[in-house]
Amino acid sequence: MKILVCIKQVPDMESKFKVDAGGTWYARTDLAWRMNEYDEYAVEQAVQLKEQVKDADVTVLCIGSDQVKETMKKALAMGCDRGAHIADDAAFGKEPFEIAGIIAEFAKGKSFDLIFTGMQSQDRASGQVGVLIAEMLDMPSISTVVHFAYDNGTVLAKRELEGGVKACVKVQAPVVITCQLGMNTPRYPTLPNIMKAKKKELLSLPVQDLLKVAARQQTAKIYFPEKKGGGTVLEGDVAEMADKLIRILKEKTGVLA
Amino acid sequence: MKILLIAESREGKLLGGSYELVAFATKMNAESVMFLVGEESVLPKYNGKLYLADVKSAGEYNPEVHKQLILDTVAK
Amino acid sequence: MEFSREIYWNVGHGAWTLVPMYLLAIVAIGLLVKGFLRRVEVYKQGLPLNRMDQPGRRLAIMLENVLLQKKVTGVPWPGLLHGFFFWGFGLLVIGTTLIVIQADFTDLLFDVKFLKGTFYKLFSIVLDLAGLVCIVMLGGLLVRRYFFAPEGLETKKDDAIMHGLLFVILITGFIIEGARMAVTEMGTPLAAWSPVGLVVANILSGLGEAPLLVLHKMTWWFHLLLVMSFFIIIPLTKFRHILTTSSNYFFSDLGPKGKLVNLDLENEESETFGATSLKEMTWKDIFDADACTLCKRCQDRCPAFATGKPLSPMKVVNQLGEAAFTDPEVNLIELIGKDVLWACTTCRACQEICPAAIEHVGKIIELRRSMVLMEGEFPGEEVMAAMEATEVNGNPLGIGYAERGDWAAELGIPSLAEDTAVDVLYFVGCYASFDKRNIAVAKSFIKLCQAAGVKVGILGKEEKCCGEPMRKIGNEYLYQSLAVDQIELIKSYGMKKIVTTCPHCFNTLNKDYRDLGFDIPVQSYTEFLAALIGSGKLRIDARELSCTYHDSCYLGRHNDIYEAPRQLIAAAGGRLIEMDKNRAEAFCCSAGGGRILAEEKIGERINVRRVEMAAATGAPVLLSNCPFCLTMFEDGVKGAGVEESLRPKDIAEILAERIR
Numbered sequence: 001m002k003i004l005v006c007i008k009q010v011p012d013m014e015s016k017f018k019v020d021a022g023g024t025w026y027a028r029t030d031l032a033w034r035m036n037e038y039d040e041y042a043v044e045q046a047v048q049l050k051e052q053v054k055d056a057d058v059t060v061l062c063i064g065s066d067q068v069k070e071t072m073k074k075a076l077a078m079g080c081d082r083g084a085h086i087a088d089d090a091a092f093g094k095e096p097f098e099i100a101g102i103i104a105e106f107a108k109g110k111s112f113d114l115i116f117t118g119m120q121s122q123d124r125a126s127g128q129v130g131v132l133i134a135e136m137l138d139m140p141s142i143s144t145v146v147h148f149a150y151d152n153g154t155v156l157a158k159r160e161l162e163g164g165v166k167a168c169v170k171v172q173a174p175v176v177i178t179c180q181l182g183m184n185t186p187r188y189p190t191l192p193n194i195m196k197a198k199k200k201e202l203l204s205l206p207v208q209d210l211l212k213v214a215a216r217q218q219t220a221k222i223y224f225p226e227k228k229g230g231g232t233v234l235e236g237d238v239a240e241m242a243d244k245l246i247r248i249l250k251e252k253t254g255v256l257a
Numbered sequence: 258m259k260i261l262l263i264a265e266s267r268e269g270k271l272l273g274g275s276y277e278l279v280a281f282a283t284k285m286n287a288e289s290v291m292f293l294v295g296e297e298s299v300l301p302k303y304n305g306k307l308y309l310a311d312v313k314s315a316g317e318y319n320p321e322v323h324k325q326l327i328l329d330t331v332a333k
Numbered sequence: 334m335e336f337s338r339e340i341y342w343n344v345g346h347g348a349w350t351l352v353p354m355y356l357l358a359i360v361a362i363g364l365l366v367k368g369f370l371r372r373v374e375v376y377k378q379g380l381p382l383n384r385m386d387q388p389g390r391r392l393a394i395m396l397e398n399v400l401l402q403k404k405v406t407g408v409p410w411p412g413l414l415h416g417f418f419f420w421g422f423g424l425l426v427i428g429t430t431l432i433v434i435q436a437d438f439t440d441l442l443f444d445v446k447f448l449k450g451t452f453y454k455l456f457s458i459v460l461d462l463a464g465l466v467c468i469v470m471l472g473g474l475l476v477r478r479y480f481f482a483p484e485g486l487e488t489k490k491d492d493a494i495m496h497g498l499l500f501v502i503l504i505t506g507f508i509i510e511g512a513r514m515a516v517t518e519m520g521t522p523l524a525a526w527s528p529v530g531l532v533v534a535n536i537l538s539g540l541g542e543a544p545l546l547v548l549h550k551m552t553w554w555f556h557l558l559l560v561m562s563f564f565i566i567i568p569l570t571k572f573r574h575i576l577t578t579s580s581n582y583f584f585s586d587l588g589p590k591g592k593l594v595n596l597d598l599e600n601e602e603s604e605t606f607g608a609t610s611l612k613e614m615t616w617k618d619i620f621d622a623d624a625c626t627l628c629k630r631c632q633d634r635c636p637a638f639a640t641g642k643p644l645s646p647m648k649v650v651n652q653l654g655e656a657a658f659t660d661p662e663v664n665l666i667e668l669i670g671k672d673v674l675w676a677c678t679t680c681r682a683c684q685e686i687c688p689a690a691i692e693h694v695g696k697i698i699e700l701r702r703s704m705v706l707m708e709g710e711f712p713g714e715e716v717m718a719a720m721e722a723t724e725v726n727g728n729p730l731g732i733g734y735a736e737r738g739d740w741a742a743e744l745g746i747p748s749l750a751e752d753t754a755v756d757v758l759y760f761v762g763c764y765a766s767f768d769k770r771n772i773a774v775a776k777s778f779i780k781l782c783q784a785a786g787v788k789v790g791i792l793g794k795e796e797k798c799c800g801e802p803m804r805k806i807g808n809e810y811l812y813q814s815l816a817v818d819q820i821e822l823i824k825s826y827g828m829k830k831i832v833t834t835c836p837h838c839f840n841t842l843n844k845d846y847r848d849l850g851f852d853i854p855v856q857s858y859t860e861f862l863a864a865l866i867g868s869g870k871l872r873i874d875a876r877e878l879s880c881t882y883h884d885s886c887y888l889g890r891h892n893d894i895y896e897a898p899r900q901l902i903a904a905a906g907g908r909l910i911e912m913d914k915n916r917a918e919a920f921c922c923s924a925g926g927g928r929i930l931a932e933e934k935i936g937e938r939i940n941v942r943r944v945e946m947a948a949a950t951g952a953p954v955l956l957s958n959c960p961f962c963l964t965m966f967e968d969g970v971k972g973a974g975v976e977e978s979l980r981p982k983d984i985a986e987i988l989a990e991r992i993r
Contacts, residue, residue, distance in 0.1 A: 012725045012726060012731075012733065014726065014731055014732055014733045015733040015735065016733050016735050016736060030733075030734075030735035030794070031735075032725045032726045032727075032733060032734050032735075033725070034721075034724075034725045185714065187709050188705075188709035188710075188711070188717050188720065188721075189709060190706060190707055190708060190709050191598070191606050191706040191707070191809075191810050192604060192605075192606075192706075192707070194810065195601075
């Protein structure tokens, strides 16, 4: 069985974000980097599947500068067998269709039985890449999966829908799965596996060889949400508070007009 | 400008997001048509053209059939 | 007349006595040696560990603790019972040896007798009283064990055998003496030099000479057989502690105190890290169990045990020993239990009090290392999250690393990246960098340095966690990556001195980092400030303050710094009301051993227990010297419902409030 896991290196969400000079993305200074949370579920599920079926080979793919190799090493330490690094210093500016195009181009003809991605990235959060890969490769996809089971070519997945509803989906592999929180608990790599990971294959491919599609959208601007005024706590006895409330409603709203 | 609104209903109720679609189309002041798998009765007041698929035959949750129906709608 | 007595009186000094006696002795000693050699084979299952270096220093530690019973009598009751018994028994052994030397060597071969005259009188009374002391002490120990057993004292078959055998040996000794005196010394001035023997003689004297001779002879042989049995069963019963515990002092960890063994992570050959089986522990870990006398002093002081957690340091040590002798292949982590191993706060109370020089903490860490490094297991998901947060942001709180130095911005403290011309580097630590309550402590410390004219620098956003909680949880890999990074960084700035306000950072930089090539002097802020006050550079207004003080485990037991913080409190005008458990007996706050990262899910809250002890002093302020302690106490005063009446504070804060 061949499995592909697509991961992304994202800034830690606790970092201090600043908008970069171009105004279309965040500045890369003072950021700490890590694996996209949803991709951790993807890696964990791929490794669990490998452990289940025994005979499997897991490729982890990541697009970005050399810096993303650190994150790929974590995926290798968690149990992926080999790494495919798509070298692209400008990956952060690529839109989902391009990213999916690069991945689909890489995966084409490699007959992966399963492709796992996160359901979205924590920084761009388009949630499109996994589904687009499936369409480009003419594979079925199941998105926002919170429970995954595999038995002899059949995938049984539970998806999370709005309002706490879950859907059970059954599909024959090959299939693309996009992973959501709750699917599993990603493992902490053991030291022997960290050491083994250092020796695993990690090939770099230039992005030019794989980027065959044109961008369809561009980010016009990114900005911090405007600070909305905080609530006002009224104090005093009931009559006093009622007076204050009426005054505010008269002055600031049309409710009592 | 012509907009296709894809509304969704589940268990006989229109999903919240679908109301927003109508509001958005109104705001854009564009001609819109709507596609829905479900009963007409769940819809709020809507003036545009409606392509309605029957829940019983299309199913509430069936991506392949829905996809084909939407593509058919787009073709019209 | 010459004061002396006939050795082998009544039993005879011919071949009929000597041959069977010496044959018995040879057999007994042979069996004793054989018994121990068997045990040595079991010890050898463990990994090698050199505990033979510095033999002189080791011997001194051994003599001090064996001959002077220093550690044993550290707990006066029942330590003194054991101590006096030991000293009495020691005198009896010496006395008996002198008899053997004179009768069977010096007198036999060279006609030299030294047990005579004044020396004999002294010999006689000393041995006579030593026997009495032994009986009284043994009686005391027996009454304690069998009638007023303190909670947790385990009594086994061994204890009955030991008490019984020793009692009969001592009593038969007096019967032999009494029978001999009844026949030979009644009415002589010599009798007064054996007062206890004389009492027995008076009781026996009515029997008449012939029965006395028979009684004497039979008891003599019986006594001899008992003594030989004693030798034989030493390796087979807890009597073995006579040899094992004594040797364990020799094999003591010579320090630095409490420093963990540095794992070699570079070694490509190693496939396992930490220990799951006995083969991965050292011989000393097995030997420790043989040195244990089940005195339960460790268990009595274990904060985890005291609050209903499944850990007993004594039990862990003995489980290892039992496994070594009965089931050496067993998985120790399953045998002991994960909850047990995670419960340890590495507070060192067990090791500090142990009268057998047993090293409890290292064993627990070694087993934790296996759980973390080989299985990726932690006491809870929150701990794994803290590990990942540290990998990403260099602190277990998960706050963006770039904000680490923000607290100091308004104080005009440069980061070394901006200015290296500073007197000392203040290694701030994670809590004082990010936690609001502890930032107040860091600011107080800076104010004190500024008042004393000391120019302080920090590492700012380049500083990372020292790695202490990770190391204690068992994550040696993460600890070493952090340590190597920080060592290289600090060295690159050419600093001459480092001060910390966190005893965990202090201990780690000052001990653990030394194994990784770090040689810059590190000082705890308590000693640093005490020196500044002592030299007059820092002037503090003494203003009345009633307070109690908590000795943190890592400043106290791990580093023996008890006086500097008390000097600081006195300099601030503090009237210190000590808690019952203070200094080396201080009760942990719950946050050591990496437990600061973990939820306390089992039993009562340790921090609440400690806060209640502080509240019992009636003092309105609880002073401490550690950000972990402060954090736990801020939480603990709420848990104990004493928020209004007891305020936790760091010593730096009360000093900063009193800068002149």
